[in-house]
Amino acid sequence: MPPSSSSRRRRGGRGGRRGRNAPTKSVPADETETRNWAELPLDAISAILHKLDHVDILMGAGQVCRSWRGAARGEPELWRRINMLGHADLEHELNFPGMAQAAVRRSAGRCEAFWGEYAADHDFLLCLADQAPSLKSLRLISCYDVFDDGLTEAIMKFPLLEELELSLCPNVDDSGVFEVIGKACPQLKRFRLSKNVFFDYEAGDQEKDEEAMGIATMHELRSLQLFGNSLTNKGLTAILDNCRHLESLDIRHCFNVTMDDALRAKCARISTLRLPNDSTDDYDFIVKSPIWRNSESFLGDYVGSDSDYELGSDDYDDYCDPSRYLDGVYEDELNDEARMLLRGMRMLMK
Numbered sequence: 001m002p003p004s005s006s007s008r009r010r011r012g013g014r015g016g017r018r019g020r021n022a023p024t025k026s027v028p029a030d031e032t033e034t035r036n037w038a039e040l041p042l043d044a045i046s047a048i049l050h051k052l053d054h055v056d057i058l059m060g061a062g063q064v065c066r067s068w069r070g071a072a073r074g075e076p077e078l079w080r081r082i083n084m085l086g087h088a089d090l091e092h093e094l095n096f097p098g099m100a101q102a103a104v105r106r107s108a109g110r111c112e113a114f115w116g117e118y119a120a121d122h123d124f125l126l127c128l129a130d131q132a133p134s135l136k137s138l139r140l141i142s143c144y145d146v147f148d149d150g151l152t153e154a155i156m157k158f159p160l161l162e163e164l165e166l167s168l169c170p171n172v173d174d175s176g177v178f179e180v181i182g183k184a185c186p187q188l189k190r191f192r193l194s195k196n197v198f199f200d201y202e203a204g205d206q207e208k209d210e211e212a213m214g215i216a217t218m219h220e221l222r223s224l225q226l227f228g229n230s231l232t233n234k235g236l237t238a239i240l241d242n243c244r245h246l247e248s249l250d251i252r253h254c255f256n257v258t259m260d261d262a263l264r265a266k267c268a269r270i271s272t273l274r275l276p277n278d279s280t281d282d283y284d285f286i287v288k289s290p291i292w293r294n295s296e297s298f299l300g301d302y303v304g305s306d307s308d309y310e311l312g313s314d315d316y317d318d319y320c321d322p323s324r325y326l327d328g329v330y331e332d333e334l335n336d337e338a339r340m341l342l343r344g345m346r347m348l349m350k
Contacts, residue, residue, distance in 0.1 A: 046071055049078055055087050058099050072106075079107035084116040085141065097121045097145070104131045113137035113163075121145035129157035139165035139192075148174040161185040167194035167227075168285065178214025188218050195228035198253045198290040208256060209235030216242040225250040227283070228290075232256045233263060240266040248272040252280055255290055 049057055049072060057072055072078065082103045084096065096119040104111055104127055111132040120143040128135065135158045140146060146169050155161075155177075164181065166172050181188065193211070212235025215224070221243045227250065231239075236257055240246070247270060251257055254276050259267075267273055280287045 046075055046078070049075075053086070054079070054082050054103055055084055055090075055094075055099065058102060059094070076106065076108040076110045079103055080110050081113040081137075082107070082111060082115065083113075084119045085139075086117070088117055088142065091118045097124045100124050101127045104128055107131065109133065111135060115139040115141075116143070117141040118143065122147065122150035125150045125154035129154040133157065134160055136160055137163040139163070140167070140169055141165065142168045144169070144171060147171045148177050152177055152180050155181050156184045158185060160187060162187050163190040164188060165190075165192040165194075167192060168196055170196060173211075176214065178211055179217050180214075182214060182217025182219070185218075187220060189220055190223040191215065191218060191221055192223075192225040193227075193229065194225065194285060195253075197288040198228040198255055199230070200255070200291060200293045201230070202293060203230075205232045205234055208232050209238070212236065213238055215239055219243060219245075221246055223248040226254055227251075228253040230254075230256055233258060233260070236263060237266065246270055250274040251276055252278050252283070253287075253290065 049068075057078075082100070084100060084103070087094075087096075090096075096116065100114070100116055100119040101124055104114065104124075109131060111128075112134055113136060114128060114132070115137070116139070118141075120140050122145065125146065128138075138158065138161060146166075148171070151166075151172055164185070181191075193215075208230040209232055211229065212226075212231040215221075215226075216235075216238040219242060222245055224239070224243070224246060225248075229251070231251075231254055233256075236251065236254075240263075249267065249270050249272070252274050257263070257276055259275055
C-alpha cells in the first residue's frame, strides 16, 4: 500500500523538503557542482569575450575549448575595433605583428579601427590594406618595423580613414609619406605624430619643414598633435593656412617654433592650443629632454656614449679597422660577385 500523504510529509514530502527542526546535511567541497564553461550558450560566451582585451583573447580566452575558439574566430563583430595597446611588457615574448594579422583576418573585412603597440610591420600593413577597406582609425605606437614604403603602399587603401597616429615610429620620416596621406585620406580629421625626442640637427628651414608641408595637405584636420617635431614658423604657417578646420593643435617640444604676433593671430581661432614650452604632465609617453646641437650631450646621445671606445683613441681606430670584420669570411661561402669584392678589399688593405 502506498504511503499516505501525511507519512510523505513526515519523511520530507515529494521534494525531499526537511521539517523545520531537521538538521541540514553538509555537502563535501569536492562534491559541489562545477560549471562546465564549454556548455555556455554562444551569446553568453560572446558577451564575455566582448569585455576582454584582444590580446587576452588571442593568448588565452579564445583557446579555452572548442566552443570558445569557435566564438572567438567566428564572430567578425568582435574584431571590428581591434585594440592591442598596453602590452609593451610582452614585446619580446609575443609575436605581436603575427597576432595582429590574425585579429584582422577574423574581422572578415569589417575592421574599422586598429590600435597597436609594437604590433605592426610591413607584412601586417599589407594584410590590413587587403582586409580592412572600411578602416577609419589607425593608431601605431612604437612600431619600429614600419617604414615609409610599406606605409605609403598601405595608406592608399584607406580612403575612409578619419584618425591616424604614428607615435614613436622613427622609421617613418620621409616627408613624401605625409603628402600621400593627405591625398589618399581626404576624410582625415585627427593626426598625431609624436617623436621620441626633439633633436636640434643642423639643417635649413626647408628641410625642417618638409613634414609640415606634407601635413598641410590634410585639409580636413580638426585635431593635430606634433610632439618634438622640427618644423619652424614657416611650416606651422603652412599648416594653419591650409587646415582651416583645426580646432585642437598641440606643438609641445617643437622648439624651432617662435610664437610671434603673426602666429598668435592665426592661432586665435583654435579652441585648444598647446605651445612648445607648455607642460607635458598629461603627455602619454615618456618625455625626454631635447638634444641641442651645442650641448655636451649631443655627441654622447647620438654618437655612442655607451661605447667602450673613446673617439680618437687607438682602441677606437682598431674597432673601425675594416680588416677585423673580414676574419672568418671564406671565399667558398660567397657567390662570384661577393668573392670579387672580398678579394678587392683584402688587396687594398695589404
